[in-house]
Amino acid sequence: MTDAAIAALRTHLAETADLHHAAMLLGWDQQTHMPPRGAQSRGQAGGTLERLAHDRTADPALAGLLDAAAAAGEDAGLVRAVREDHERAARVPGTLVGEMAEVAAEAQGVWEAARAASDFSAFAPLLERHVALCRQYAACFPEVEHPYDALMQRFEPGATTSAVRAAFSELREGLVPLIAAIAAKPDPGDLVGPFPVGDQRTLALEIARTMGYDDDAWRIDEAAHPFMANMGRQDVRITTKEDESALAIGLFGVLHETGHGLYEAGIDARWDRTTVGTGTSLGVHESQSRLWENMVGRSRAQWSRWLPRAKELFPVPLEGLEVDDVLRRINAVRPSLIRVDADEATYCLHVLLRFELEVALFEGELQVADLPAAWNARMQEYLGVDVPSDADGVLQDVHWAHGVFGYFPTYALGTMIAAQLWEAAHVAIPDLETRIADGDLATLREWLREHVHQYGRTRTGDEILQDVTGGGLDPAPLLRYLNDKYGALYDL
Amino acid sequence: MTDAAIAALRTHLAETADLHHAAMLLGWDQQTHMPPRGAQSRGQAGGTLERLAHDRTADPALAGLLDAAAAAGEDAGLVRAVREDHERAARVPGTLVGEMAEVAAEAQGVWEAARAASDFSAFAPLLERHVALCRQYAACFPEVEHPYDALMQRFEPGATTSAVRAAFSELREGLVPLIAAIAAKPDPGDLVGPFPVGDQRTLALEIARTMGYDDDAWRIDEAAHPFMANMGRQDVRITTKEDESALAIGLFGVLHETGHGLYEAGIDARWDRTTVGTGTSLGVHESQSRLWENMVGRSRAQWSRWLPRAKELFPVPLEGLEVDDVLRRINAVRPSLIRVDADEATYCLHVLLRFELEVALFEGELQVADLPAAWNARMQEYLGVDVPSDADGVLQDVHWAHGVFGYFPTYALGTMIAAQLWEAAHVAIPDLETRIADGDLATLREWLREHVHQYGRTRTGDEILQDVTGGGLDPAPLLRYLNDKYGALYDL
Numbered sequence: 010m011t012d013a014a015i016a017a018l019r020t021h022l023a024e025t026a027d028l029h030h031a032a033m034l035l036g037w038d039q040q041t042h043m044p045p046r047g048a049q050s051r052g053q054a055g056g057t058l059e060r061l062a063h064d065r066t067a068d069p070a071l072a073g074l075l076d077a078a079a080a081a082g083e084d085a086g087l088v089r090a091v092r093e094d095h096e097r098a099a100r101v102p103g104t105l106v107g108e109m110a111e112v113a114a115e116a117q118g119v120w121e122a123a124r125a126a127s128d129f130s131a132f133a134p135l136l137e138r139h140v141a142l143c144r145q146y147a148a149c150f151p152e153v154e155h156p157y158d159a160l161m162q163r164f165e166p167g168a169t170t171s172a173v174r175a176a177f178s179e180l181r182e183g184l185v186p187l188i189a190a191i192a193a194k195p196d197p198g199d200l201v202g203p204f205p206v207g208d209q210r211t212l213a214l215e216i217a218r219t220m221g222y223d224d225d226a227w228r229i230d231e232a233a234h235p236f237m238a239n240m241g242r243q244d245v246r247i248t249t250k251e252d253e254s255a256l257a258i259g260l261f262g263v264l265h266e267t268g269h270g271l272y273e274a275g276i277d278a279r280w281d282r283t284t285v286g287t288g289t290s291l292g293v294h295e296s297q298s299r300l301w302e303n304m305v306g307r308s309r310a311q312w313s314r315w316l317p318r319a320k321e322l323f324p325v326p327l328e329g330l331e332v333d334d335v336l337r338r339i340n341a342v343r344p345s346l347i348r349v350d351a352d353e354a355t356y357c358l359h360v361l362l363r364f365e366l367e368v369a370l371f372e373g374e375l376q377v378a379d380l381p382a383a384w385n386a387r388m389q390e391y392l393g394v395d396v397p398s399d400a401d402g403v404l405q406d407v408h409w410a411h412g413v414f415g416y417f418p419t420y421a422l423g424t425m426i427a428a429q430l431w432e433a434a435h436v437a438i439p440d441l442e443t444r445i446a447d448g449d450l451a452t453l454r455e456w457l458r459e460h461v462h463q464y465g466r467t468r469t470g471d472e473i474l475q476d477v478t479g480g481g482l483d484p485a486p487l488l489r490y491l492n493d494k495y496g497a498l499y500d501l
Numbered sequence: 502m503t504d505a506a507i508a509a510l511r512t513h514l515a516e517t518a519d520l521h522h523a524a525m526l527l528g529w530d531q532q533t534h535m536p537p538r539g540a541q542s543r544g545q546a547g548g549t550l551e552r553l554a555h556d557r558t559a560d561p562a563l564a565g566l567l568d569a570a571a572a573a574g575e576d577a578g579l580v581r582a583v584r585e586d587h588e589r590a591a592r593v594p595g596t597l598v599g600e601m602a603e604v605a606a607e608a609q610g611v612w613e614a615a616r617a618a619s620d621f622s623a624f625a626p627l628l629e630r631h632v633a634l635c636r637q638y639a640a641c642f643p644e645v646e647h648p649y650d651a652l653m654q655r656f657e658p659g660a661t662t663s664a665v666r667a668a669f670s671e672l673r674e675g676l677v678p679l680i681a682a683i684a685a686k687p688d689p690g691d692l693v694g695p696f697p698v699g700d701q702r703t704l705a706l707e708i709a710r711t712m713g714y715d716d717d718a719w720r721i722d723e724a725a726h727p728f729m730a731n732m733g734r735q736d737v738r739i740t741t742k743e744d745e746s747a748l749a750i751g752l753f754g755v756l757h758e759t760g761h762g763l764y765e766a767g768i769d770a771r772w773d774r775t776t777v778g779t780g781t782s783l784g785v786h787e788s789q790s791r792l793w794e795n796m797v798g799r800s801r802a803q804w805s806r807w808l809p810r811a812k813e814l815f816p817v818p819l820e821g822l823e824v825d826d827v828l829r830r831i832n833a834v835r836p837s838l839i840r841v842d843a844d845e846a847t848y849c850l851h852v853l854l855r856f857e858l859e860v861a862l863f864e865g866e867l868q869v870a871d872l873p874a875a876w877n878a879r880m881q882e883y884l885g886v887d888v889p890s891d892a893d894g895v896l897q898d899v900h901w902a903h904g905v906f907g908y909f910p911t912y913a914l915g916t917m918i919a920a921q922l923w924e925a926a927h928v929a930i931p932d933l934e935t936r937i938a939d940g941d942l943a944t945l946r947e948w949l950r951e952h953v954h955q956y957g958r959t960r961t962g963d964e965i966l967q968d969v970t971g972g973g974l975d976p977a978p979l980l981r982y983l984n985d986k987y988g989a990l991y992d993l
Contacts, residue, residue, distance in 0.1 A: 027549035031523040038526060046718040047736030057519035226538040244539030
């Protein structure tokens, strides 16, 4: 009887997981292989799958299945995560979900046109509608401390505006002087190509394989905006965009997406074909991509291992460069306009800016029409950058067109969590740097699997941090990491 | 009110069509891109989508939606086709469908092992189970004249064993002496490569584009067993397998799959996102692939247009060859063991043999254990070929492992229908051969679109034939076509 209750829940979850599997493939294909004229039909099919999955999650019968399975001894973490999904889905009216999806579909094209024309006013009316719908959404969760909590928790369960605000303030206070100190130093220059894209792919995949990329269970394709998608833990797909003039774009992009992929590939098989067999939050997911891309990928240990191989592939561009020369160039700090191109030191300030504007919108202290001015003022204040146009400023990211307020903060949360894990990994693996320099990335991966990956969504981000660090979210390790790294590189 | 009834039906069908869209993509991806270790998860997800689509089709509410929509003036062809789907799905118990799928999943691996070992006895027990389940399936349709009708009508609605048997007998009586007459003539030899595969792809796509392959709505990939898959009419995907030593495999394969694709791409937009917006039967579908592959693709008119271009791409292998030389070689008739490698003249006899054995199985006149002997005897009788092993005989095709009895006949039905359409097209377009020789394939395609493609499933194969020829299925045009063609090529 108890086994039957668990099996009944698992059957319900398996079908929902299968719908997610299909929806994920539809999305991957759309961005990698689909002929352009297939877009309308693809949008319809994807919408149907998402709605069917949502309906299953909101299904009143699921609550009973959860109660019975919990009583029968089902894993408490699974029950908690699925119950949260169910309550969230059941609380939000289907009509509101549908309306939000409709505005998002409409806004994508409007945003593209507005950005092309660098005209925020053309985008503002749709943004107003998104804000109004998001207010309705937040109102479905009257128990939260701040309406923005309800929006953010779609992507980062348990995150609160007050905690994020406190962490981000501390981060900003540490980052602004660091960046100012670096700005006073000479620019280290860039790696100068050409770097043939085929050889870039070779190097990136050789490194990715040492991280855990498995040719029998992974694949790589090109995409305009690189991402990772997976259909279960044994079908992991990363995407890349290579540029012959810039080694860093393709190479670090692959390490970033491989980091995301390792998280999904490292989830325990017991969560296969459930809705908890995926990363626990966007922030924790981003911690994995940023840890591998930056903390490993741009480190002295890693380049002392890989520079000789890179010189075999790119003998002319890398001629005469030592590890230190490469490190300074791939870690150059330059305040700039565009978040996705930002370096490790300035990146989080781009995110903080968006978080602060979003919170101000939902507190009613900022109007949509005033966003460009507020954006430009903060870019000047935090990064010392003048924004020449809305296209390079407030219109640069697609996220708001999709109405996903509360999403941006996860990028900086992930960066902070990455540093917390990185610090803890060094304590747990005292010879970690030596291992990386010897080409052993498996020890670090297995430590991450043990402490982060294996749980999927059965542990929250807070539980993972508690287990690893004994505490919660903390910006101090990131500031220590950046100060140490750039102190050495820039001789601060 | 009447519009509302039609809209309600269309909404129901749209969601089912979206599930088919996703299932089709899952299948395409599995055969073209999926990493090998993704297979188990893919099988589960595909099974779930198929079951959800089946449940929607069997949904008792659909009958009421159909009645209301019919009363409101919904297209009669759509109502008929969907009602057939619904009644078929509702008549067959879900448990039987599930059991058939389970045996099929199990039998695939058993068949592969049995074929590798050339040991029919290892496969026979699963085949027995398939036959028993298919008998149960047929028993759900007690009104049919012959139990095999119920099996065949899954793939060819309206087809009856008696009509197919009569047509096939007439076909066999015409083919056997033709093949014997050809066998008395000298063998024309082959085109001898190498044909670099990149240049093969170039030629195939140049021809496919004149047929209607559209780079914005189609794509081509490699697959071990070429097929066409489409997600709506604006996302058509063909697959190919190229062999440097044999131009014909890749080239005619592309024309074949492009023929299938043109059918799907030519369906009227009014059937978008319904379950009738696809080919009306496997036989009619095969008529399109075979017409383009063989009747156009291997014709004098086509090669008088394309041989000069082929010589540009393959100057050495084609040096000194005239159109007649090429035609004789790409149309060589050689009785052989393997259906999928068979030429245009012998192909249907491979199919007839399987049809006769399948019917005999379901009439109880043949036991599973006696299949190899019966197979080998007929191969000798029809094609004069000795079968050296079960692997090259009764075990060569995967179809029986999937339990799809009644499927094989559609290959020969399609070939007959192709010849009927080809003959009618020549009447309707008196200068058709000249047009083809001039590179105009669009006139033929548009004629096919008008008479076949546009209707999707809203016209049956019989209705299409009636409209085009004034009669029904008829093997005479195929026999006339083959006798004319080979009479000239072999100087009979």
